[in-house]
Amino acid sequence: MPVPAPAGGYRILALDVDGTLLDLEGRLRPRTAAAVARAARAGIQPVLCTGRRYRRARDVTEELDLDAPIVCNSGAIVKDPATHGTLWRADFDPELAAEIRALFHIHDQPAVVFTDRTPDQADFRVPAIPTGRLHFDDYVERNRGHAEVDTAIASDDLMARAAHGEPWFHVCAVGPYDEMVAFEQSAHARIGPRIQTFVLRTSRYLGTMCEVLRADASKWSALLHLAERWGVGPEQICAVGDDANDIPMIRHAGLGVAMGHAHPEVIVAADMVTGRVDEDGVAMLINEVLLA
Numbered sequence: 001m002p003v004p005a006p007a008g009g010y011r012i013l014a015l016d017v018d019g020t021l022l023d024l025e026g027r028l029r030p031r032t033a034a035a036v037a038r039a040a041r042a043g044i045q046p047v048l049c050t051g052r053r054y055r056r057a058r059d060v061t062e063e064l065d066l067d068a069p070i071v072c073n074s075g076a077i078v079k080d081p082a083t084h085g086t087l088w089r090a091d092f093d094p095e096l097a098a099e100i101r102a103l104f105h106i107h108d109q110p111a112v113v114f115t116d117r118t119p120d121q122a123d124f125r126v127p128a129i130p131t132g133r134l135h136f137d138d139y140v141e142r143n144r145g146h147a148e149v150d151t152a153i154a155s156d157d158l159m160a161r162a163a164h165g166e167p168w169f170h171v172c173a174v175g176p177y178d179e180m181v182a183f184e185q186s187a188h189a190r191i192g193p194r195i196q197t198f199v200l201r202t203s204r205y206l207g208t209m210c211e212v213l214r215a216d217a218s219k220w221s222a223l224l225h226l227a228e229r230w231g232v233g234p235e236q237i238c239a240v241g242d243d244a245n246d247i248p249m250i251r252h253a254g255l256g257v258a259m260g261h262a263h264p265e266v267i268v269a270a271d272m273v274t275g276r277v278d279e280d281g282v283a284m285l286i287n288e289v290l291l292a
Contacts, residue, residue: 090217135207
């Protein structure tokens, strides 16, 4: 149902990508694309806020013909696609990076360590390939052209490397769902409030991902950095998503919107629910609420 807009209207439309802008086949539906363009023409700045790596998120901004920064890696980094420059990044300090490495070692989990590089370079580093782990190897093989093998990820010189310009800001384990839930619980028990985690499942891969980020890294905190640059208040942000890493921005935005197919905890956090992705839920929101 229609909701009142803040004085001056909404100025940022924060959009998750997979399951929000893109359907289950990874396609951008024409009605959704047209609605996003309409919002932009009306003065609402669409911003992609995604768990995707920069390379894969940038492809979506190009398809939408958007000229705006991208919040990538579940909010651990903000990139400017015009220059490939980094506007904000939530680095682990060397001590925390070492604690996270120890966590992966104790659980015998190979790590996907994401990089902050230009699109012609590797998106992430892994300790080996193949590892004999079905779910992990599936993820890496599906992205093999953008992976770099770096045995130092599992070695004791990681702390020194993290202190000399090779930051860790987003690390993932990949495995069966129950195993990733247990890994998440152990991460919080061992490291506590210095990190936050997201357990995410996607039809693109066999496995479930357990993401580890700095405690203050989220799509919402990254959005706030952009909002401050643009002189936009939190109440002027509309945030839309369907998965666990969307909850902070949905909960804190002026208008938080869950897709109709979103996980129950996402729906609970939202101010309103729009249609499913196969119903062009984003277009419904823009046409029937934001620009009605």
